[in-house]
Amino acid sequence: MLEIKNLVAEIEGKRILDGLSLTVHDGETAAIMGPNGSGKSTLSYIIAGKEDYEILDGEILLDGENILEMEASERAAAGVFLAFQYPLEIPGVATMTFLKAALNAQRRAREETELTTPEFMKAVQDAAAKLEIPRDMLKRALNVGFSGGEKKRMEILQMALLQPRMCILDETDSGLDIDALRIVSEGVNALKSDKRSFLVITHYQRLLNYIVPDTVHVMANGKIMRSGGKELAEELEANGYADYKAQEAA
Amino acid sequence: MPAVQETIDRVKAIDVDQYKYGFETILEVDKAPKGLSEDIIRFISAKKGEPSWMLDWRLDAYKRWQTMKEPNWARGSYDVIDYNDIYYYAAPKLNAAPKSLDEVDPEILKAYEKLGIPLREQEVLAGVEPANRVAVDAVFDSVSVATTFKKELAEAGVIFCSISEAIREHPELVRKYLGTVVPVTDNFFATLNAAVFTDGTFVYVPKGVRCPMELSTYFRINEKNTGQFERTLIIADEGSYVSYLEGCTAPQRDENQLHAAVVELIALDDAEIKYSTVQNWYPGDANGKGGIYNFVTKRGDCRGKNSIITWTQVETGSAITWKYPSCILRGDGSRGEFYSIAVSNGMQQVDSGTKMIHLGKNTTSRIISKGISAGRSENTYRGLVSAHRKASGARNFTNCDSLLIGDQCGAHTVPYIESKNASAVFEHEATTSKISEDQLFYCMQRGLDEEEATALIVNGFVKDVIQKLPMEFAVEAQKLIAISLEGSVG
Numbered sequence: 001m002l003e004i005k006n007l008v009a010e011i012e013g014k015r016i017l018d019g020l021s022l023t024v025h026d027g028e029t030a031a032i033m034g035p036n037g038s039g040k041s042t043l044s045y046i047i048a049g050k051e052d053y054e055i056l057d058g059e060i061l062l063d064g065e066n067i068l069e070m071e072a073s074e075r076a077a078a079g080v081f082l083a084f085q086y087p088l089e090i091p092g093v094a095t096m097t098f099l100k101a102a103l104n105a106q107r108r109a110r111e112e113t114e115l116t117t118p119e120f121m122k123a124v125q126d127a128a129a130k131l132e133i134p135r136d137m138l139k140r141a142l143n144v145g146f147s148g149g150e151k152k153r154m155e156i157l158q159m160a161l162l163q164p165r166m167c168i169l170d171e172t173d174s175g176l177d178i179d180a181l182r183i184v185s186e187g188v189n190a191l192k193s194d195k196r197s198f199l200v201i202t203h204y205q206r207l208l209n210y211i212v213p214d215t216v217h218v219m220a221n222g223k224i225m226r227s228g229g230k231e232l233a234e235e236l237e238a239n240g241y242a243d244y245k246a247q248e249a250a
Numbered sequence: 251m252p253a254v255q256e257t258i259d260r261v262k263a264i265d266v267d268q269y270k271y272g273f274e275t276i277l278e279v280d281k282a283p284k285g286l287s288e289d290i291i292r293f294i295s296a297k298k299g300e301p302s303w304m305l306d307w308r309l310d311a312y313k314r315w316q317t318m319k320e321p322n323w324a325r326g327s328y329d330v331i332d333y334n335d336i337y338y339y340a341a342p343k344l345n346a347a348p349k350s351l352d353e354v355d356p357e358i359l360k361a362y363e364k365l366g367i368p369l370r371e372q373e374v375l376a377g378v379e380p381a382n383r384v385a386v387d388a389v390f391d392s393v394s395v396a397t398t399f400k401k402e403l404a405e406a407g408v409i410f411c412s413i414s415e416a417i418r419e420h421p422e423l424v425r426k427y428l429g430t431v432v433p434v435t436d437n438f439f440a441t442l443n444a445a446v447f448t449d450g451t452f453v454y455v456p457k458g459v460r461c462p463m464e465l466s467t468y469f470r471i472n473e474k475n476t477g478q479f480e481r482t483l484i485i486a487d488e489g490s491y492v493s494y495l496e497g498c499t500a501p502q503r504d505e506n507q508l509h510a511a512v513v514e515l516i517a518l519d520d521a522e523i524k525y526s527t528v529q530n531w532y533p534g535d536a537n538g539k540g541g542i543y544n545f546v547t548k549r550g551d552c553r554g555k556n557s558i559i560t561w562t563q564v565e566t567g568s569a570i571t572w573k574y575p576s577c578i579l580r581g582d583g584s585r586g587e588f589y590s591i592a593v594s595n596g597m598q599q600v601d602s603g604t605k606m607i608h609l610g611k612n613t614t615s616r617i618i619s620k621g622i623s624a625g626r627s628e629n630t631y632r633g634l635v636s637a638h639r640k641a642s643g644a645r646n647f648t649n650c651d652s653l654l655i656g657d658q659c660g661a662h663t664v665p666y667i668e669s670k671n672a673s674a675v676f677e678h679e680a681t682t683s684k685i686s687e688d689q690l691f692y693c694m695q696r697g698l699d700e701e702e703a704t705a706l707i708v709n710g711f712v713k714d715v716i717q718k719l720p721m722e723f724a725v726e727a728q729k730l731i732a733i734s735l736e737g738s739v740g
Contacts, residue, residue, distance in 0.1 A: 048695050052687075072694035073702075081695075088692040092710025098696075101706055106697035141710065158696065 007058035018222035029198040034219035035241040048082040077109035081164035083155040085171040127160040148175035156187040173207035185210030205237035220244040282339035311444035324601040409454040416452035431514035439510040440547040450480035455490040477508040486521035493524040519554030531567035538597030541569025548575035552584035560587040566734040576605035579613035586615040594627030603633035608644035617648040623659035630662040637674035644674040652682040705732040
């Protein structure tokens with residue numbers, strides 16, 4: 001279970017999160033929607049442990065443990081996964097190499113045995129097949145020269161391989177055509193389980209037709225303005241974010 | 251991939267002191283008095299039992315050196331070197347030249363074992379397929395202490411021995427080739443080397459012979475205040491092939507030590523020489539105290555038609571490196587290659603690169619240079635590509651990439667291109683990039699800690715060059731790079 005309590009964060013003196021609270025239960029898929037600049041991506045970075053932000057108040061608990069003191073790599077080993085909106089390129093590092101280094105680093109951190117090469121190969125190839133990722137892509141340098149859709153599929157492949165308990169998807173639908181959106185969503189849906197939670201960040205309701213949320217939260221001005229069921233997403237799609245922006249002005 | 255993992259493990263295992271070769275071996279030593287004079291040169295020559303032509307050559311070089319000035323055009327600064335405050339000859343005391351490893355001082359063997367070069371085991375492993383083995387020549391301060399696999403190499407007709415031995419045993423070859431690639435008066439340090447060189451390796455591969463194993467020399471400076479002036483001469487006769495690797499380390503000392511080597515390669519018609527270096531001299535501490543001054547002249551002569559010389563270097567050590575392994579592409583259709591990884595951290599200064607001198611027709615060259623700067627270091631690539639009037643059809647491709655870690659280091663690229671033939675085609679590409687915070691965060695989000703993430707990104711950056719190294723050294727080189735960058739992030 002992820003609990004964010006009264007989180008206040010700034011970057012270079014500018015307040016981005018302003019007393020945000022949010023709970024995502026085990027097995028729950030929560031969606032966060034909101035206008036540009038509402039702090040959605042920042043929230044995902046802060047949960048994952050990016051260091052650029054100053055946390056002024058509040059806490060983030062993963063199964064009761066405050067993760068704010070942990071390094072990004074420790075949070076990853078604890079089960080936090082962020083599917084990036086813009087995945088980074090790592091020139092010269094074969095995707096396979098990267099995946100194995102990441103997986104084994106996490107297993108070591110959890111004091112589990114590392115996978116043997118055949119076990120690892122099988123795990124990757126099974127996951128890749130489901131996401132329609134061709135084998136030769138796994139030999140290429142990670143994300144280098146990948147299309148937008150390929151990069152997003154690679155993020156989901158990593159998620160499938162690393163088996164995190166808290167999956168954050170930051171604008172995973174951006175830059176995807178309809179076929180890629182279907183493949184990626186199916187990949188995500190296949191990972192849903194009682195023990196795994198998802199936090200899906202998106203501008204548009206479209207993605208939520210594929211990855212159906214249990215709860216929807218509207219974020220603006222660095223906090224959650226409203227929460228509801230999946231019908232809230234449809235309402236937003238119809239009315240836009242004008243109401244929430246107006247509140248800001250008031 | 252195992253290499254990356256090992257790199258990471260190795261980095262983790264390292265304590266505060268990152269230079270693991272900083273130990274000193276206590277030995278009884280035979281030393282010449284400090285300083286440089288004709289007498290010292292006569293002393294060295296006599297110690298080596300050299301013929302008079304060799305002594306004359308040295309004395310001539312010394313006379314010329316006295317009229318020369320130390321060059322200062324490289325990007326780098328260091329304290330004035332007092333050439334009379336250096337020991338020019340230091341040798342572990344040996345009763346007689348060792349006939350086999352059993353006669354070598356066990357302390358020396360121990361030292362090499364610590365360095366990861368178990369000479370003894372190498373001999374024991376004689377049952378293994380020859381192609382998987384490496385013959386080693388070990389040079390301790392001023393003398394070669396052991397050469398392995400001599401007998402088997404001799405059966406193939408390959409001569410692999412110390413240069414001192416070659417001067418005594420194969421004078422006709424040495425006289426024919428010594429100083430023909432790097433002339434005695436080539437430059438200040440090369441001339442000094444010609445006067446005082448103490449040992450080094452000699453390789454001759456006869457016509458049509460493919461050397462049955464990798465050859466390797468391990469250089470170790472052990473004694474205090476001692477300069478190491480080794481001289482290596484490799485000749486690949488027509489249609490032959492040899493792959494050679496040198497490694498270097500030194501104890502950790504507060505004072506600077508001078509290393510001024512000369513390496514000459516000669517490839518005759520259709521011959522190929524691969525020369526790889528993993529240079530890990532003591533780099534000095536984080537504040538720039540101590541470390542080796544590495545002023546080296548390395549040059550290969552593609553003397554015959556269709557000959558090939560490839561230089562591959564991984565440079566992680568030394569306080570200052572001044573080094574430009576070059577190729578003279580004399581034979582028509584000859585080819586020169588230079589693959590380099592130069593890592594600088596702390597207060598290290600690197601000024602390295604290559605020269606590709608196209609003289610023959612249809613000669614080609616390729617330069618891939620990867621510079622990685624961290625800490626407060628300065629890392630310069632300096633290269634020359636030139637085509638002579640008669641070098642029609644000359645082609646060169648150069649790619650220089652620099653990677654910066656942190657914001658207090660510098661990377662510089664100084665390419666010189668000269669073409670006197672209109673048909674020459676030279677291409678030059680250069681990039682400078684920084685390991686971005688975003689890349690690090692991305693890797694860390696996947697579970698790698700900061701050191702692991704940096705090692706991974708750096709390994710990706712140098713991959714093109716690592717692939718050019720012989721397999722067993724590629725793994726070693728990756729580890730070394732990670733170790734050298736230890737402490738450069740965060």
